[in-house]
Amino acid sequence: MADLPPTNLTALEDHLEQVKTDPSTSLDSRLIELFQAQLTGRYSRSLILVLDSDLELRNDLITDSNLEPLIPRLLPVLLGILPLLQEDPEPVVTLIIGVAKPLSFTSVLSYIDGSSSLAQALKSQVSSVNILAINFLSKACSSSSDAAIVGSMKDVVHQLATVFLTHDTAAAVATQRLFESLLLVDIQDAIFDGSISSFGETTFGEQVRSHGQGLMWRRLFEDQDIYELFYSLTNVRAGIAKTAVIDKKQRTVAQTRLMGLLPYLSRLDFRAISRSRFPEIEAKYGLERGEGLLDYACTHMVDTKDDVLVHMTLIDFYSDLLDMRLTKEMAISSRNSTLSFSSDSSAILDFLTDRKIHNAASKFYVHADDPSIDPMDKSFLTGRSASYLATYAVTYPIHLLRAPSSDGSTLLLQQILARISKSLDGGAVQRGQQPPSYDLHLLASLPRVALLPQRSSSYITSEGWRQSPVSRIPVQATHEDFLKTLSVLFHGPGETSETITYPPQASETPDAHQVQFHRNEAAAARALFLLYFNQSPLLFVHLVEHANRIALKERALAAISLMSAIVTASWSPLPSEPDVNSSPFSLPTEDQLRASLAPWHQHHAAQNGVQATLCAPARNTMVQYLFSPPRTFSNLVGGRGDAESAAYKVAVAKFDLLGVSRQMLRKYPDDAQELHAPADAAFARGPWGNEGDVGGRIGTMEM
Numbered sequence: 252m253a254d255l256p257p258t259n260l261t262a263l264e265d266h267l268e269q270v271k272t273d274p275s276t277s278l279d280s281r282l283i284e285l286f287q288a289q290l291t292g293r294y295s296r297s298l299i300l301v302l303d304s305d306l307e308l309r310n311d312l313i314t315d316s317n318l319e320p321l322i323p324r325l326l327p328v329l330l331g332i333l334p335l336l337q338e339d340p341e342p343v344v345t346l347i348i349g350v351a352k353p354l355s356f357t358s359v360l361s362y363i364d365g366s367s368s369l370a371q372a373l374k375s376q377v378s379s380v381n382i383l384a385i386n387f388l389s390k391a392c393s394s395s396s397d398a399a400i401v402g403s404m405k406d407v408v409h410q411l412a413t414v415f416l417t418h419d420t421a422a423a424v425a426t427q428r429l430f431e432s433l434l435l436v437d438i439q440d441a442i443f444d445g446s447i448s449s450f451g452e453t454t455f456g457e458q459v460r461s462h463g464q465g466l467m468w469r470r471l472f473e474d475q476d477i478y479e480l481f482y483s484l485t486n487v488r489a490g491i492a493k494t495a496v497i498d499k500k501q502r503t504v505a506q507t508r509l510m511g512l513l514p515y516l517s518r519l520d521f522r523a524i525s526r527s528r529f530p531e532i533e534a535k536y537g538l539e540r541g542e543g544l545l546d547y548a549c550t551h552m553v554d555t556k557d558d559v560l561v562h563m564t565l566i567d568f569y570s571d572l573l574d575m576r577l578t579k580e581m582a583i584s585s586r587n588s589t590l591s592f593s594s595d596s597s598a599i600l601d602f603l604t605d606r607k608i609h610n611a612a613s614k615f616y617v618h619a620d621d622p623s624i625d626p627m628d629k630s631f632l633t634g635r636s637a638s639y640l641a642t643y644a645v646t647y648p649i650h651l652l653r654a655p656s657s658d659g660s661t662l663l664l665q666q667i668l669a670r671i672s673k674s675l676d677g678g679a680v681q682r683g684q685q686p687p688s689y690d691l692h693l694l695a696s697l698p699r700v701a702l703l704p705q706r707s708s709s710y711i712t713s714e715g716w717r718q719s720p721v722s723r724i725p726v727q728a729t730h731e732d733f734l735k736t737l738s739v740l741f742h743g744p745g746e747t748s749e750t751i752t753y754p755p756q757a758s759e760t761p762d763a764h765q766v767q768f769h770r771n772e773a774a775a776a777r778a779l780f781l782l783y784f785n786q787s788p789l790l791f792v793h794l795v796e797h798a799n800r801i802a803l804k805e806r807a808l809a810a811i812s813l814m815s816a817i818v819t820a821s822w823s824p825l826p827s828e829p830d831v832n833s834s835p836f837s838l839p840t841e842d843q844l845r846a847s848l849a850p851w852h853q854h855h856a857a858q859n860g861v862q863a864t865l866c867a868p869a870r871n872t873m874v875q876y877l878f879s880p881p882r883t884f885s886n887l888v889g890g891r892g893d894a895e896s897a898a899y900k901v902a903v904a905k906f907d908l909l910g911v912s913r914q915m916l917r918k919y920p921d922d923a924q925e926l927h928a929p930a931d932a933a934f935a936r937g938p939w940g941n942e943g944d945v946g947g948r949i950g951t952m953e954m
Contacts, residue, residue, distance in 0.1 A: 259285065260321070267328045274335040283342045289313045290349040318353060325350050326362050333380070341379040348386050356390035356397040363387070366404040373410035381414055381422035385429050392432035395463040401433060402466030409477050415512075416484045416505040417497065423508055430471075431515050437467040438519060468523055472544070475529055481544060482536045485509055487554045506552055507564055513548055514571035521598050549608055559631045566635040569612045570642045572599055595649045595764060610657040612639045616693075617656075617666045637689035640667060641696035648698040649768055652836050664701050664836070667693065668720060675723035686732040694720055695739040698768075698836070699775035702740065703782075704847075705835045716782050716847065724783075727793045731809035734797070737783070738813045743776035743821035744769055771838055773823035778844055780817065780863065781856055785848045791869040795876045798905065804897040811904045814873070818912050820860035861915045865923050874926065877909050878933045899938075906938035 263286050270276045290313050313321075329347045333340055351359060363369065372384035388407070391397035401407065415426040472478055484497065485505045497505070516524050525545040527533055533542060537551045548568070555562035603609045614621075615636035619629055644651050654663045674690040694702075704715030716722050721740060724733050784790050797803070797810035825844055830837035839847075845856055857863035864873045881902035913930040916923065 259289075264324070264328070267325075267332060271328065271332045271335065274332070274337055278336070278338060278342055280342055283346055287342075287346050287349055290318070290346075290352075318350070322350055322354065330362060333383075339379070340377060344379040344383045347383060351387070354390070356387070356394070356400070359387045359390060360400075366407050369404070370406040370410050373407065373414050376418075378419050378422050381418060382425055385411075385414075385422065385425045389429055389432065392429070392436055395436050398433045398437040399464045399466040402437065402464075402468075402470045405470065405474060405477070408467075408470045408474075409480070412471070412477055412480045413484075416480065416508055417501060427508065427512055430512060433467045434471075434516065434519060437463040437465060439463050439465045468520065472523055472528055475532065478528055478544075479532050481509060482532060482547060485552050486536055487552070503558075503561060506548075506561070509548055509552070510564065510568040510571075513545060514568070514574070517545070517572055517599060521602075525598075525602060545602070546606070549603075550606060559627055562628070563631055563635050566612050566615075566632065566639055569603065569608060570635075570639045573603065573639070573646060574642045596647065600643075600647055600650065609643075612636060613643075613663070614657065616640055616689075617663070617670060619670065634689040637693045641693045644693070644696040644698065649764060652698060652701065652834060662835070664697070667697070668701065671720040672718075672723060675720055686730045688732060691732050691736045695736045699740060699743075699772050699779055700838060701836045703775055703778055703836075703839065716786065719782075721779055721783060722786060726787050726790055729793075729797070729806070731806045734794075734806070734809035734813045738809070738816035741776055741780045741783075741813070741820060742816035743823075744772040770823050773821050774825050774838055776820060777822035777857075778825060778839060780820070781844065781848065781852070784863070784869075785852050788849075788852075788868055791864070791872045795872055798876065798901070801897050801901050804901060807897075807901045808904050811901070811908050814864070815908045815911055818860045818864055818908070818915050820863070822859055824858065859919060861912075861919045861923075864912070865926075870923075877905075877912060878929055881905060881939060902938045906934075909934055 259282075263282055266279050266282055270278065326347065329343055329350065333343055333347070336343065351362075354362075369384045369387065372380050375381060388401055388411075391401045411426055411429065414422050415430065416423075418426075470477065485502060487502070513524055524543065526543045527538075527541050528543060530540060533547070534540075536547060538547055549572075553561050553565050555565060600609070603612075613636060615624065615628065615632040617636075617640075618624065619633050651664055655661075656663045656666050671690050671694050674687045702719050702721050704718060721737075724737060726733070726737075787793075791814070794810045794814055798807050798814070800807055825838055825841045827840060827842075829840055829843075841856075848856065857866060863869065881898065909930065913927075913934055916927055916930060
């Protein structure tokens with residue numbers, strides 16, 4: 252790689268010296284942009300046009316190796332002119348970040364006046380200057396010792412908290428990421444599933460032990476001045492803020508940002524944010540003895556009486572707290588965590604339940620018909636409440652199966668099922684119109700065993716099945732959201748999970764309750780399909796009709812997706828003996844299920860998805876559909892336009908269905924061996940079913 256052209260470097264240094272001497276000098280944005288482009292290899296369109304005649308310069312990129320000797324030449328000058336500028340400093344800030352990229356955190360500190368320069372930059376009302384300081388501090392996220400250095404800088408952390416709660420969105424978002432990354436690497440005696448790099452990005456592989464000192468945690472939550480910022484800048488109680496008064500809009504923004512940070516921290520160290528720190532501060536903001544920051548955020552910080560939008564945000568906050576399905580970047584265990592999480596319960600769920608927050612978040616859906624609920628609240632909060640319950644159902648399904656209602660008269664799950672059934676009983680729903688999206692989302696999130704006829708119902712007739720909300724989902728006159736819901740319910744839980752249990756168990760083997768629940772869900776998915784198929788024997792006929800109706804593309808794709816979900820379903824056998832537990836939600840035995848099916852169906856109670864699609868009356872419909880050529884509008888619109896685009900997407904989805912069906916036939920070789928050769932031949936013909944007809948189809952590939 253060639254060295255940087257001396258003329259360009261000299262021109263940049265001369266320009267920076269001129270700006271230093273006379274700060275009123277306008278920045279040469281084109282010169283700075285050119286140097287920045289050589290650092291990153293990314294050229295703007297306008298710069299490319301200028302450099303069209305100088306390809307050698309365009310290809311002359313600055314690598315880390317030839318940047319290293321330039322850092323001591325450029326960085327002090329750039330940092331020196333930054334406070335002198337009389338125009339937007341963003342071009343200089345961007346260049347500083349690029350030049351300093353190879354430097355470590357301690358190396359950066361050697362170029363600036365320690366923590367005082369960082370604190371001063373964070374006090375600036377110019378967002379780009381805030382971002383520069385945050386960028387420098389993010390270099391500490393790769394080392395627990397560097398994170399400890401940041402934790403020792405009280406003024407810096409104080410200003411970070413202020414930026415996070417009060418400054419513009421770009422700086423606040425960057426600060427939240429910085430807090431999360433620093434606190435992640437600063438946890439004492441933690442084990443990461445991989446290694447931590449700058450800004451908390453995790454590279455996964457072998458487990459790595461972190462020897463964090465906890466200084467950043469103590470600075471945030473055990474420094475009285477910083478700890479009180481989380482209260483004073485978000486409180487709704489008049490006359491007690493120590494800081495400058497902020498208006499209602501700014502306070503609402505600060506509240507929202509705090510609610511965005513706490514769920515992440517609760518997964519790292521629940522006790523850190525839930526226990527009392529400074530009783531005198533907490534009492535000043537309305538907390539009782541023993542309550543901490545999490546109590547404040549959940550029950551004292553927000554006034555929902557006159558602000559329904561804030562109330563919506565609060566319920567979303569409860570959902571985020573409850574959601575323990577973690578990203579890989581948070582796969583960590585720590586001795587500081589008291590989070591003992593399972594699908595049965597957790598410290599967070601216990602917290603929400605003990606504080607009556609769980610009931611408060613659920614009531615707008617479960618008790619939506621309560622006349623005491625304000626109509627405005629009902630219209631805006633019912634969907635948020637359903638989303639909270641869906642998170643609860645997915646994260647703690649075993650707890651939900653036995654959770655009592657708020658008044659203890661019945662089970663919460665029975666109230667939810669009654670509410671969903673009532674919503675699905677509407678005439679518009681039965682005509683396939685206006686599907687209640689949050690009802691369907693909640694329905695698809697519930698334990699499948701709860702959607703089967705309850706224990707008190709009879710399995711001898713179809714009466715018990717009619718009590719299930721699944722029986723109310725239409726398939727003939729339908730909507731794509733109904734078909735997507737059936738896809739989730741019929742497919743089963745799958746063989747593996749994309750989520751991570753927190754904290755990781757000492758053994759990767761799930762506990763017995765989770766294993767049994769997973770098996771029950773797989774068995775319940777099969778029972779739901781067979782009962783629904785028994786109710787709607789023309790299920791596959793209707794699905795093929797929808798799949799062939801390309802003008803309704805989304806419905807066609809949903810129908811194909813449902814057929815694919817059935818073919819690849821993950822099912823388990825039903826028990827041979829009745830369940831002896833006292834719960835109304837239990838699996839039927841195989842004999843009980845068969846007794847509730849029609850005679851034609853009793854002999855074809857499929858054990859897997861392939862059998863389900865290849866036994867009567869589905870077989871002829873499915874086979875004919877899979878092996879038939881795709882529908883197209885090319886003869887109507889000349890091979891171009893939206894109709895052909897829809898035809899292409901549907902044809903590809905159908906081809907994918909043929910592919911998975913072909914794989915499943917190989918998985919169950921005893922089922923329909925005579926279809927193996929035709930399936931191979933159809934697959935070889937490709938999505939359009941005709942290898943030679945390529946040119947006339949090119950227009951259909953407009954996506």
